[in-house]
Amino acid sequence: MAVAQTKSDNRLAALTVTATGWSAAPRADALARLQTMGLPQRRDEYWKWTRPDTLSAVEVTPAAAFTSDEAPIFDGVDRLKIVFVDGVFDAEASDDLALDGIAIERLADASSDIHWAQGLYGVLEQNGQNPVPRPLAALNTAMATDGVLIHVTGKPSKPVSLIYRHVSDSSDAILHHVIKLDQGAELTLLENGPAAARFNKVLEVDVADKARFNHIRAQGRDHERRAATHIFARLGSESAFKSFTLTVNGVLTRNEAVIELTGDDAIAHIAGAAMGDAAKSDFHHDDTVFVTHDGERCESRQVFKKVLRNGATGIFQGKILVKEGAQKTDGYQISQSLLLDGDSQFLAKPELEIYADDVICSHGSTTGAIDETALYYLRSRGVPKKEATDLLVLSFLAEAVDEIEDDGLRADIVDRLTSWLDRR
């Protein structure tokens, strides 16, 4: 990534869009927006707990790739694989992109002058820039080198699986995906892997009426990698959006989600389970979520759980905005951390902003240590202290993990968590 940043925004001004075809216009627009808003700064309210500098600096901070002899996650799942290595598409490792009910194309290949993604690429991202600017997402729209454009017209027989391998210590990847689900269409999207030493990813999802989108993501186990990811989703009437993210390790992760329920009777669930140990390298994990209710009788859930130890840091900034007229909204938000020692910290800013008068909205945020009574109970049954602690960690994460609907995929995630507790 040849992105420049200095204290002044002069170097931002030097950036140019080189893509041709339909995406040139939204990219140029995003670049202009970025040049106006500037890169995130420490003094920005939205970045007060997470240092943005290494996410936007010219130079990538090197990060060693994590190697393990275990089978990659989702390996046992029948799926359509699309592989990126350090952000570069790997045709050989990927499956044929043809599948009934779905049209998949690479962003880098889509150079025609007219394209269905035109009305979405950078559009949902731009919608999500208000009221809070998200410069790294605009940067992504302008400079993304590749990604996938997925048009879902039916109900494909298997999930689409994006696999992000990290090989080079100094890799820097910017990927931008657009997913459009037609009315009544369904898709399960799997994502796994760290992608690069530094990864900037945007996922724009347009869920039409009565469509369903399931998303399960695991961000790899690399200790030193950095990631800034954004999900921008727009939901039509009676549609469903469910997203779960598992994060284990990673020196810096900022996962933002901006979800807008525009139709009536739509459902949006977004959940995250993070497990961080700062013993080997720093662990800083930031979930920043903004859910807007604009339709009636919609339901949203935010469930974020973090297990932190040895000086790890967890951040949660979550908001539910209920617009005027979004009556009968049912909004729920919970963010919790389990601190396994006194060195770790959790900072949370849960927010509700409600302009309708007939809604149910609740939010809660807690931070605590392991439950000593539960630990004693397990040990009194003969379970050694470490195993008992591990069980209680899984227990703590369960509410987030249970957001995964598919039994097999959920079991896969639980198995991983269980084995990773042993070998961090």
Added chain:
Amino acid sequence: MLEIKNLHVELEEEGKQILKGVDLTVEDGKVHAIMGPNGSGKSTLSYVLSGRDGYEVTDGSATLDGADLLDMEPEERAAAGLFLAFQYPVEIPGVGNMTFLRTAVNAQRKARGEEELSAADFLKVVREKAKSLKIDADMLKRPVNVGFSGGEKKRNEILQMAMLEPKMCILDETDSGLDVDAMRLVADGVNALRSEGRGFLVITHYQRLLDHIKPDVVHIMADGRIIKTGGPELALEVEKNGYADILEGA
């Protein structure tokens, strides 16, 4: 055989003395009951024996078949054959009852140098034992004690006891919060486990549990000591006259 000698225990933080010299021996195959008024130290005794944090033993000893219990971690005491059925079983969301049971059974087997039970063998045994306690498949699948009724929680304790096959079982007010039918079910479960090699220490406020689990010996505890020991008739006396007479006589 559980042998408690001159056991003195303080609350670690407050330094308050709770047990003031408890002497008690529970032989294999016998059921001993401890009754006593609130605050007499009955539950403390069960916690100290099972290794709960927060208590300091200032004097005395407690051994199970000669092994020093007080020197062991809670999990080691369990592996040595001690089991405490909790007065308030703990809810553990997100951990399946079955997973919990299997983890516990295999952890103990491992600690004793025995081979771990395979998933299939375990399933067979647990289903059989659950059935006799009227614990259905759903209760086995649900998270440990979460959403269980009072009776279900206590039956779940007895199921754990049945699966772990301890040498010495302590029941801490297992009858509390149970209706008559639930109590009978729990008592039947306990009675089914009575055997020559297994001792029981049943802590209760009321005689009624002892109608179902017939004790060999009844102890009255007050102010941190065993103040009277007798046969089953002692429990009947308490039921009839309360503790006042006994306390005065002591």
